[in-house]
Amino acid sequence: MRFKSVVGPELAGSIDLPEGEVRGWGIFVHGFTLGKNSPAASRVSKQLAREGIGMLRYDNLGIGDSDGDWGDGSFTVKVQDSVRAANLMAERGTPADLLVGHSWGGAAAIAAAAEATGVRAVATIGAPADPSHVEHQYDAVVDRVLSEGQHEWFVGGRTLVLKRAFVEDVRRARLHDQVRELDRPLLVMHSPTDDTVDIANAGEIFRKARHPRSFVSLEGADHLLTTRGQAQRAAHIISAWADQYIHGRCHVDECVGV
Numbered sequence: 001m002r003f004k005s006v007v008g009p010e011l012a013g014s015i016d017l018p019e020g021e022v023r024g025w026g027i028f029v030h031g032f033t034l035g036k037n038s039p040a041a042s043r044v045s046k047q048l049a050r051e052g053i054g055m056l057r058y059d060n061l062g063i064g065d066s067d068g069d070w071g072d073g074s075f076t077v078k079v080q081d082s083v084r085a086a087n088l089m090a091e092r093g094t095p096a097d098l099l100v101g102h103s104w105g106g107a108a109a110i111a112a113a114a115e116a117t118g119v120r121a122v123a124t125i126g127a128p129a130d131p132s133h134v135e136h137q138y139d140a141v142v143d144r145v146l147s148e149g150q151h152e153w154f155v156g157g158r159t160l161v162l163k164r165a166f167v168e169d170v171r172r173a174r175l176h177d178q179v180r181e182l183d184r185p186l187l188v189m190h191s192p193t194d195d196t197v198d199i200a201n202a203g204e205i206f207r208k209a210r211h212p213r214s215f216v217s218l219e220g221a222d223h224l225l226t227t228r229g230q231a232q233r234a235a236h237i238i239s240a241w242a243d244q245y246i247h248g249r250c251h252v253d254e255c256v257g258v
Helices: 039-050 075-091 104-113 131-137 142-148 164-172 175-180 200-208 230-242
Strands: 002-004 010-016 024-029 053-058 098-102 121-125 150-155 158-163 186-190 213-217
Touching: 002 075, 010 039, 010 075, 024 039, 024 075, 024 104, 039 053, 039 098, 039 230, 053 075, 075 104, 075 164, 098 104, 098 230, 104 121, 104 131, 104 175, 121 230, 131 164, 142 150, 142 158, 142 164, 158 164, 175 200, 186 200, 186 230, 200 213, 213 230
Parallel strands: 024 053, 024 098, 098 121, 121 186, 186 213
Antiparallel strands: 002 010, 010 053, 150 158
């Protein structure tokens, strides 16, 4: 599946079809420079599909199989593309009841929920309370980016171009108000031993959120959910929690557009 980003280039997505009776549909929003095939995105989505919740996961701008330049994205673009993905799911007859966001994608899922067609509930895994938390990852080059307009940044075995507009957009992002105004059931999941995004972020999100809200501590998990069985465990928890908020609409072979 491919669809256009709000800034033009096409984004690549995959749908993990639900097995058996369809309980609902969802979208997975991946982390900062990760992608749809990262362990968290792939394993959580596939497990949810095995439990009857079909999941769309897609690569953000300039990541994985998606077109465009990663540096032309931003937190705002990530949020708007998540909204666009939800609208696409609704158009194909499989409206997404659930947004699941990992790390920076968790912050984007919260911000996107109010505008995303059909979304009834949001679950976050290892999400920062402030999108600007990611700046520590590129702090070695940020001064040059701001002074020169852009600069190469080596991360995850590849070189990306970080641009001034990206940095400024991230600094302007204000997630606190969006958490307070979410008006959707929220599940906050975080590992107490997460050494990338401290669990204090989860506490901050949880305190600002309105009920219904839930918190689950993912003991033993690392930030990227690479530890054996941890992604599947997170998916089991999401599946059980979301059951009262999602609605099966058809058997998988009967669903429109599948």
